[in-house]
Every structure is written in C-alpha cells, then in structure tokens.
Amino acid sequence: MQTNKIRNFCIIAHIDHGKSTLADRMLEYTGTLGHVAVDQVLDDMDLERERGITIKAHSVTMQYKTNDKNTYTLNLIDTPGHVDFSYEVSRSIAACEGAILVVDASQGVEAQTISNLYLAMENDLTIIPVLNKVDLQSAQVEVVSKQVVDILGIEPEEIILASAKAGKGIKEILEAVVERIPPPEDLADKPLRALIFDSIFDSYRGAIAYVRIFEGELKTGSQIKFFSTGKTFEVAETGHMQLRRIKKNKLTVGEVGYCIAGVKQVEDTKVGDTITSAKKPASEPLAGYEEVKPMVFSGLFPTDNDDYEELRSSLERLKLNDSSLIYEPETSQALGFGFRCGFLGLLHMEIIQERLEREYNLSILTTVPSVEYKAYTKSGECILVDNPTLMPAAGELDYIEEPFISADIIVPTEYIGNIMKLSMDRRGTYKNTEYIDRTRANLHYEYPLAEIIFDFYDKLKSTSRGYASFDYHLLDYRKSDLVKLDLMLNGEPVDALSYIVHKDKSFDWGKKICSKLKELIPRQLFEVAVQAAIGHKVIARTTVRAMRKNVTAKCYGGDISRKRKLLERQKEGKKRMKQVGKVELPQEAFLAILKIE
Amino acid sequence: MTAGLYIHIPFCEIRCGYCDFFTAANQEEQIPAYLQAICREIDLYSGTQEWQQQQFSTLYFGGGTPSLLTPTQIYDVITHAQKRFSFVSDSEITLEANPNTVNTAKLAACRHAGVNRLSLGVQSIHENELKFLDRDHTAKQSVSAFTAAQAAGFDNISLDLIYSLPKQQLQQWRQTLTHVVELAPQHISAYSLTYEEGTPLSTQLRKGRFAPASDERQRTLQLAAIDILGEHGLEQYEISNYAKPGYRSRHNQKYWDGSPYLGLGASSHSYLDNRRFWNVRNTAAYISALNQERLPVHGSEILTQDENEFESVYLGLRQSRGLQLTAFEQKTGVPFFQRYSSTLEKFFPPNIKQEQFQKELLGGSKSLNADLMQICDGYLRLTREGIMLCDAICSEFV
Numbered sequence: 001m002q003t004n005k006i007r008n009f010c011i012i013a014h015i016d017h018g019k020s021t022l023a024d025r026m027l028e029y030t031g032t033l034g035h036v037a038v039d040q041v042l043d044d045m046d047l048e049r050e051r052g053i054t055i056k057a058h059s060v061t062m063q064y065k066t067n068d069k070n071t072y073t074l075n076l077i078d079t080p081g082h083v084d085f086s087y088e089v090s091r092s093i094a095a096c097e098g099a100i101l102v103v104d105a106s107q108g109v110e111a112q113t114i115s116n117l118y119l120a121m122e123n124d125l126t127i128i129p130v131l132n133k134v135d136l137q138s139a140q141v142e143v144v145s146k147q148v149v150d151i152l153g154i155e156p157e158e159i160i161l162a163s164a165k166a167g168k169g170i171k172e173i174l175e176a177v178v179e180r181i182p183p184p185e186d187l188a189d190k191p192l193r194a195l196i197f198d199s200i201f202d203s204y205r206g207a208i209a210y211v212r213i214f215e216g217e218l219k220t221g222s223q224i225k226f227f228s229t230g231k232t233f234e235v236a237e238t239g240h241m242q243l244r245r246i247k248k249n250k251l252t253v254g255e256v257g258y259c260i261a262g263v264k265q266v267e268d269t270k271v272g273d274t275i276t277s278a279k280k281p282a283s284e285p286l287a288g289y290e291e292v293k294p295m296v297f298s299g300l301f302p303t304d305n306d307d308y309e310e311l312r313s314s315l316e317r318l319k320l321n322d323s324s325l326i327y328e329p330e331t332s333q334a335l336g337f338g339f340r341c342g343f344l345g346l347l348h349m350e351i352i353q354e355r356l357e358r359e360y361n362l363s364i365l366t367t368v369p370s371v372e373y374k375a376y377t378k379s380g381e382c383i384l385v386d387n388p389t390l391m392p393a394a395g396e397l398d399y400i401e402e403p404f405i406s407a408d409i410i411v412p413t414e415y416i417g418n419i420m421k422l423s424m425d426r427r428g429t430y431k432n433t434e435y436i437d438r439t440r441a442n443l444h445y446e447y448p449l450a451e452i453i454f455d456f457y458d459k460l461k462s463t464s465r466g467y468a469s470f471d472y473h474l475l476d477y478r479k480s481d482l483v484k485l486d487l488m489l490n491g492e493p494v495d496a497l498s499y500i501v502h503k504d505k506s507f508d509w510g511k512k513i514c515s516k517l518k519e520l521i522p523r524q525l526f527e528v529a530v531q532a533a534i535g536h537k538v539i540a541r542t543t544v545r546a547m548r549k550n551v552t553a554k555c556y557g558g559d560i561s562r563k564r565k566l567l568e569r570q571k572e573g574k575k576r577m578k579q580v581g582k583v584e585l586p587q588e589a590f591l592a593i594l595k596i597e
Numbered sequence: 598m599t600a601g602l603y604i605h606i607p608f609c610e611i612r613c614g615y616c617d618f619f620t621a622a623n624q625e626e627q628i629p630a631y632l633q634a635i636c637r638e639i640d641l642y643s644g645t646q647e648w649q650q651q652q653f654s655t656l657y658f659g660g661g662t663p664s665l666l667t668p669t670q671i672y673d674v675i676t677h678a679q680k681r682f683s684f685v686s687d688s689e690i691t692l693e694a695n696p697n698t699v700n701t702a703k704l705a706a707c708r709h710a711g712v713n714r715l716s717l718g719v720q721s722i723h724e725n726e727l728k729f730l731d732r733d734h735t736a737k738q739s740v741s742a743f744t745a746a747q748a749a750g751f752d753n754i755s756l757d758l759i760y761s762l763p764k765q766q767l768q769q770w771r772q773t774l775t776h777v778v779e780l781a782p783q784h785i786s787a788y789s790l791t792y793e794e795g796t797p798l799s800t801q802l803r804k805g806r807f808a809p810a811s812d813e814r815q816r817t818l819q820l821a822a823i824d825i826l827g828e829h830g831l832e833q834y835e836i837s838n839y840a841k842p843g844y845r846s847r848h849n850q851k852y853w854d855g856s857p858y859l860g861l862g863a864s865s866h867s868y869l870d871n872r873r874f875w876n877v878r879n880t881a882a883y884i885s886a887l888n889q890e891r892l893p894v895h896g897s898e899i900l901t902q903d904e905n906e907f908e909s910v911y912l913g914l915r916q917s918r919g920l921q922l923t924a925f926e927q928k929t930g931v932p933f934f935q936r937y938s939s940t941l942e943k944f945f946p947p948n949i950k951q952e953q954f955q956k957e958l959l960g961g962s963k964s965l966n967a968d969l970m971q972i973c974d975g976y977l978r979l980t981r982e983g984i985m986l987c988d989a990i991c992s993e994f995v
C-alpha cells in the first residue's frame with residue numbers, strides 16, 4: 001500500500017471529555033461499523049466500561065473517502081486514559097504521526113491531557129485541536145479556545161468545534177486528519193522494524209501483538225524476532241483490526257494491525273518492543289523501549305486458605321494478558337500463604353483484585369499497598385523493601401530512601417491554597433507555578449510516592465470540588481526519616497498490618513489506626529486489645545469490648561430449622577473474616593490505614 | 598424417648614404487634630371446621646406405623662389463642678387424640694390461655710376435659726407495656742385469671758413475660774418480676790422482645806418509631822430475671838424458661854433433647870428420626886387438604902450429619918444443664934472431642950488431650966472451667982456469661 005494514503009493517529013483526551021464517543025462517531029461515519037451504532041466500541045472490557053476509562057489500547061482501521069473522492073486508510077490507535085498506564089500511552093503515541101486533542105468545552109484543559117499532549121509534541125506529532133461538547137449550555141467556547149491556543153501556540157481557526165454526541169464536526173475532523181497529518185515515511189526497502197504498542201492474550205491464538213510497521217514489511221509465514229528477548233517465531237496470521245481481525249497476507253510500511261505468531265504469553269510481546277525479521281534483522285530496535293516497573297506492591301491472600309492454589313493459577317492466567325503484573329509467593333504469619341504483587345499503580349491493583357473476584361470467583365484479601373523502599377544497613381548493604389515486614393530491625397538499619405515523584409496539578413486558581421495545604425500534609429515540595437490562563441494554574445510539586453498512592457487523587461478532587469487534575473512521573477530515591485509501625489492484637493503482632501510511615505506522623509497515625517481498627521473490628525466473644533508500636537515501644541492502644549448479648553429468646557418446634565440456618569449464615573459471614581489468633585478480622589481491617597482521614 | 602403432640606390453634610381476637618406465630622385474627626367462625634381437620638390429621642398420622650408406634654407423654658395446645666376453644670371442643674380433641682395415639686397415664690396436657698378469655702368455671706371445665714397445665718400470657722404488669730404489646734387485657738385480669746386457675750384446681754401454672762421493651766428500665770422489669778413471683782407460679786417463661794421480620798412491631802422499628810433496648814440493657818434485664826426468679830425457687834433451665842423443681846415443661850424439653858414430636862394444625866412443625874416437616878401456613882389450605890384426606894405438609898428436610906451435630910449442640914447449650922457429651926456421641930455417632938477439639942480451643946486453654954477428655958471430662962470425674970463455658974459432670978454447659986452470648990458461641994460449632 002502507498003504510504004501517502006495512510007494516516008496514523010490517536011486521540012488525546014481527559015476522562016469523560018468524549019474520546020470514546022468521538023471514536024464511535026468516526027467509525028460510524030466511515031462505515032466501519034456497517035452503520036450500526038454501538039456505544040463506545042473501543043472499550044471492550046466490562047471493567048473499563050464501568051469505570052469509564054480505557055485500560056488497554058486497541059487500534060481500528062477505517063476507510064475514508066475525502067471531499068476530493070480519494071480513499072484513505074485511517075488507523076486510529078486508542079490510548080489508555082489513566083496515569084497508571086502512562087508508558088502504554090507513550091508507546092501508542094509513538095506509533096502515530098498525528099493526534100486529535102479533544103478538550104471538553106465546558107471543563108477546559110486537564111493535567112493529564114497536558115502531559116499526554118507534551119508527550120505527543122515531543123514525538124513530533126501533528127496536533128488537531130477539537131473542542132467537544134460545544135452544544136452544552138455550560139460550554140465556554142471562547143475561554144477554552146484561548147487555553148488551547150496558548151498551549152499549542154496555534155491560530156484560533158485551527159480549532160474544530162464539535163459535538164461527538166450530536167455528530168457535529170465529525171467530517172471536519174476526518175478531513176483534517178487527512179490534510180494536516182503527514183503520511184508515514186516510505187521506508188519499504190529497509191529490514192522490518194515494527195513497534196508493538198499493545199498486546200492481548202487470546203485463549204485460542206496466544207499472545208496477539210498490535211503493531212505499527214515503521215520499516216519493511218510483516219508477511220505471513222515469515223520468521224520474526226523480538227528484540228528484547230531475542231526469541232523467534234513464525235508469523236501465523238496478520239491483518240487489520242476493524243473491531244474484529246481482518247486477515248491480510250502482509251502488513252506493509254506505515255500500516256497498523258495485528259500479528260499472531262504462536263507466542264504463548266504476553267510477556268513475550270512486550271509493549272514498546274520491536275519486531276524485526278529473523279533472517280534479515282535490523283541492526284537496532286526502535287527507540288523508547290523500557291521494562292515496565294511496578295510502583296505499588298501489596299500482598300494478595302485468599303480469604304480461605306484452601307484457595308491458595310486457585311489464586312496462583314488465576315494470577316498465572318491474568319499474567320498471560322497483563323505483563324505489567326508481577327507476583328511472587330509471600331508468607332504472612334497472620335494471613336498464611338499468598339502472593340506479593342507489584343502493580344503499576346493503585347487503579348491497576350484494584351482492577352486486578354476485582355478481576356480475581358469477578359472473573360475467577362475468589363475472595364481476596366489485600367494488604368496495605370506499599371512503595372519500594374531502599375533500606376541501607378550499617379554494614380552498607382542496600383535492601384529493597386516492598387513489604388514492611390522485610391524492613392531490617394532498627395539496630396541494623398542505617399537509613400532509608402524512598403521514591404519521589406514530580407507532579408503537575410492543574411487547578412482553578414481559587415483552589416491553589418487548598419492544594420498547597422494538602423501538599424503540606426503529604427510532605428510535598430513546591431517547585432513552581434505556571435498560569436495556563438487567568439483562571440487556571442499548573443502547580444509543580446515533588447512528593448514521596450508513598451504519600452500519593454492511597455487517596456491523594458480523591459483528596460485532590462474533593463479539595464478542589466472536582467476541578468483539579470493530576471499527572472506524575474517517577475523522579476528518584478531520597479533519604480527520609482521513616483519508621484515501621486507495628487500493630488498488635490491481644491499482644492500478638494500482626495505482620496500484615498505493619499506500615500512504614502514518616503517519623504513525624506507516626507504517633508498521630510498510631511492513634512488513628514488503633515481507633516480505626518476499633519471501629520472496624522466487630523465485637524467478639526472476647527475482649528480484643530489493639531496496640532500500635534514502634535520497635536518495642538507501644539505508642540497507642542484501644543480496646544474492642546467483648547459482645548454483651550447475642551442470644552435468641554425463643555426456640556421451640558417451629559423455630560429450630562430457622563434458627564439453625566440463621567446461625568449457619570452467621571458462620572458463613574465469618575468465613576469472609578480472617579482468623580488471627582483468637583481474633584476474627586474483617587477484610588477492611590487490613591486496609592484500615594487507607595481509611596484514615 | 599417418648600413423643601410430644603402439639604396442636605396449633607391459630608385463632609386470635611386481635612393480633613399482637615410482636616407475634617410472629619401463624620395466627621388468624623377474627624376468623625373464629627372457622628373453628629369447628631378447623632377442629633374437624635385436626636381430628637382428620639390425627640386419624641391420618643395414627644394410621645402410619647412410625648407414629649402409631651410412638652408412646653406420647655405430652656400434649657400441648659399452642660397458638661394463637663387456644664383458650665378461645667370451648668371446654669367441649671378441647672375435650673373432643675383430647676379424647677380423639679388419646680383414642681388414636683398411645684399416651685402414658687401421667688401425660689402433661691398444656692393449654693395456652695389469654696387472661697381475658699378465661700374464668701373459674703371455664704377453667705374448671707378445661708381441667709375436667711383433661712388439661713393439667715396452664716400457660717397464661719401475662720407479659721407485663723404495667724399497663725403502658727401491655728398497650729405497647731397490643732395485649733387486650735389488663736394486669737388485673739392477669740391476676741384474676743391466675744387466681745381463677747388456682748380456684749379451678751390447677752397446680753401447674755406457667756406465666757409468660759416479655760421484657761426488653763423500648764425504654765423499659767430495670768426498675769419496671771423488677772416490678773413485674775416481683776409482682777408475679779408473689780403469685781407463686783410453678784413456671785415462668787420470660788422472653789426478651791424480638792423484632793421478627795414481618796411483624797407490625799418490626800415495621801415500626803424500621804420506621805424509627807422507637808429505639809430497641811441496647812444489648813447492655815437486655816443483658817441487665819435478663820440477669821435480673823435469673824436472679825430474682827432464682828431467689829424465689831424458679832430455677833433457670835433454658836435461656837428463657839424458669840421452673841420450680843419438678844415443674845419444667847416436659848413438652849418443651851422435647852424440642853431440645855431430640856425427642857420426636859408431631860405438630861398438628863396449620864404451620865406446625867414435626868420431627869422424627871432426623872426428619873423435620875411442617876404444615877401449610879394457611880388455615881383454609883390446611884382445612885381443604887384434610888377434607889380431601891391429604892396430609893397438609895408443606896415442606897420437609899432431612900438433617901445432614903453436620904446439621905444433626907450442630908442442632909444437638911445448639912439445643913443442648915441453650916439448656917442450663919448443657920449438652921450431655923456421651924448423648925451427643927450416641928445420637929450422632931461421632932465422639933464430641935474428635936468433632937470439636939479445635940472449636941474447644943477457642944474457649945478453653947489449649948492442649949486438652951483427647952485421652953484426658955475421654956477419661957476424665959466425659960465421665961464427669963473432673964471438670965474444666967473457662968469464662969464462657971465449663972465441662973462438668975460429663976456435660977458441656979454455658980456459664981452465666983456464656984448464656985448471654987449463646988448464639989455467637991453456638992455459631993462457632995457450625
């Protein structure tokens with residue numbers, strides 16, 4: 001195929017700004033759907049739909065006949081919409097020559113949009129600015145246009161006004177894609193280099209890579225090699241994605257599609273990796289490949305110990321289509337056998353947990369998420385600590401380093417004070433402020449990662465009435481004055497409740513965790529003493545008093561079956577609790593720390 | 598083990614807000630047809646071998662308000678039952694009665710009809726409490742009914758009381774208790790008020806019309822009952838039941854010790870050899886089934902081994918004497934210690950050895966005490982503290 005008839009692009013937008021609806025309309029307009037309107041066809045996982053976000057990127061190939069009657073192949077590459085998946089976004093962007101920037105005309109530019117926009121600009125993508133939802137009463141077309149003009153340094157006329165919902169502006173956008181976005185470079189004669197921008201697992205076909213051909217061609221039956229692993233495979237099938245796979249004999253330079261090559265696991269089709277020819281390989285991979293590193297770690301334990309093997313096999317299966325999930329066996333004195341898992345972020349962790357519960361029907365207990373600390377011992381050794389229980393004893397410990405991030409927070413100016421206060425609470429360091437326009441500012445902060453992984457985003461939203469948006473990337477490790485806080489029930493330490501906290505906050509947290517646990521632990525047959533300690537020093541304590549009365553008054557002939565079933569259900573309810581010593585702990589108790597104000 | 602016969606009389610003049618028994622208010626015109634159906638049901642069961650071979654030792658008219666029946670009607674049912682089934686000569690025959698439905702003459706006639714135990718629904722001596730419970734009698738009528746029963750020759754009288762009403766203070770409950778013990782009944786049943794699903798009172802509770810008594814209050818009131826009744830010779834023998842020596846309800850104990858019982862009338866439950874079954878909860882359907890010579894059974898269950906074991910423990914521990922450990926093994930075929938050693942570790946110091954258990958505790962030569970339960974005389978029983986937490990403790994044995 002001639003590269004000058006191809007356009008590859010993505011859509012950059014904040015959640016809810018209308019990306020999926022716009023994509024749907026483009027598919028409809030180009031007849032890719034066969035004129036059947038299907039809502040938000042790009043998000044094909046239930047969870048994605050429910051959370052209103054796109055987790056995994058996919059692509060779709062459309063045929064578009066322009067005003068001047070030429071037919072172009074447009075490849076839309078979808079991008080994940082959450083900060084946890086920023087690396088995947090960067091690879092999707094790298095696969096394109098252009099991007100449609102969608103901004104909600106009533107809400108304006110948001111932090112994540114900006115950071116993805118900068119990413120697109122760094123990759124020299126042509127940006128087509130679109131103001132969406134212009135027909136809403138609350139639309140502020142002029143104000144938001146001005147923001148976009150300032151950020152992009154463009155003329156106001158370049159902005160397309162649209163309402164994806166009403167189908168307004170779709171043709172203009174498609175025309176702009178053809179006119180403004182450059183075609184791919186024609187490097188057909190070179191050895192194959194294809195960028196994997198996404199991959200999924202199919203139970204029948206194995207790992208399927210979504211690729212963009214930068215050089216050469218990808219032919220069915222040919223031998224290919226993955227740069228990062230050096231493994232070779234034979235291409236079994238290739239083709240375009242038009243919501244389903246459309247088989248083709250080959251993908252040529254500039255094209256976007258899929259590649260099936262009998263790869264057993266998605267770990268071997270890593271996002272960002274380069275596919276080349278096994279016989280005539282390119283000398284270098286495409287730039288930008290990174291091993292994805294988890295940022296957040298947590299223990300996953302089956303509520304019922306008998307489910308351990310099932311949890312293991314479920315994680316194995318999840319890993320098949322999510323290479324960013326890592327796990328290894330973990331043993332907890334309190335919780336028994338489980339797995340220490342690494343996640344890209346808190347959302348990723350919640351998604352995995354929900355998928356285990358929903359798709360694999362497992363009852364899972366999650367321990368408090370932790371970042372990875374570096375603990376330096378007096379003997380000069382550096383220990384990576386992704387689990388508080390691994391922290392060396394105070395006597396051996398020299399100092400601890402923790403990961404820091406750099407964050408952009410875009411917020412209306414009247415909330416700057418609130419953001420500053422929140423940042424102080426979270427040990428943030430103020431760097432500087434850029435004003436996007438008179439009413440909105442971009443605040444640059446540095447925070448310890450541990451301070452933002454729990455509820456920072458929720459707090460940010462609530463302190464700004466939902467207006468603040470947030471994006472971050474990892475900076476470096478820095479020395480911090482941290483201590484390990486242990487929790488004890490009836491004098492017995494519960495390892496799964498240990499938590500690493502800044503020393504200045506430790507007393508306050510000890511008290512708050514104790515009182516939160518008192519709230520969360522239901523009254524039991526026996527009194528439960530709850531204590532928080534640093535080392536051997538108890539810094540806070542509370543008591544969960546014993547139950548006072550729990551007895552059925554009447555139990556005659558007609559009552560017995562009913563009462564028996566009632567008590568059986570009472571017991572069934574307890575199964576969701578974890579027995580630690582004599583104490584029965586509800587699942588929420590293990591995440592008590594997350595619920596502290 | 599001898600069997601018990603229960604006959605449910607669902608008719609009531611009014612329906613009380615707390616009551617979740619199957620009752621039919623204002624349908625007294627159905628009584629004759631209903632009693633005919635009862636007699637048919639007796640005929641059908643007496644024709645089966647499993648019930649024909651049972652020796653009965655109790656008959657219990659429960660309700661509803663069985664005292665709405667005339668003494669003649671009561672006589673007819675009793676004699677029909679005694680004709681068809683085999684009863685021991687000193688059988689206990691109980692009639693539940695509402696204080697405003699009886700007088701000396703009627704009670705004397707009931708006594709002649711064969712009733713030898715009376716259970717009076719007194720509930721409270723405070724008029725405001727009676728009103729809250731929708732009772733259609735006064736405290737004075739309760740006392741009159743009691744003296745009438747004594748005058749009619751009853752020497753085995755039980756009184757029903759209800760406590761833990763919203764706002765009820767210890768003082769009011771003590772007044773009710775001290776007042777009724779002065780009458781010197783042989784037996785008292787004192788129930789903590791429960792808001793059963795579907796009752797008018799539970800609806801009012803859900804709507805927030807009043808606040809239920811706290812656990813702490815309920816506990817205080819129950820302990821007061823145990824103490825005050827105990828001081829007057831009424832010993833607690835089950836969570837809600839107190840009796841003078843020799844006057845425990847023989848019928849009700851059958852429910853707790855695994856004896857067979859046959860329940861006649863709408864909604865009644867029966868139990869025999871691990872099988873429990875129950876009648877349709879509708880008077881018309883009940884009558885119609887028996888008119889067609891069909892048993893009005895609506896459902897049944899056969900207890901699994903686990904259910905059987907758990908019921909033995911639950912019903913055993915509700916009684917003050919506790920669960921007889923050897924009887925558990927006889928009934929279930931499983932040695933108690935083998936089945937529950939890990940559960941016992943939650944209550945007793947760890948590391949009880951099976952050998953010690955079998956040799957010393959089972960036979961009763963030694964005892965073992967803990968906060969919530971003790972093993973003594975070969976019984977596992979709840980302590981005073983344990984009784985308060987009976988359900989939570991028993992659920993550990995599921």
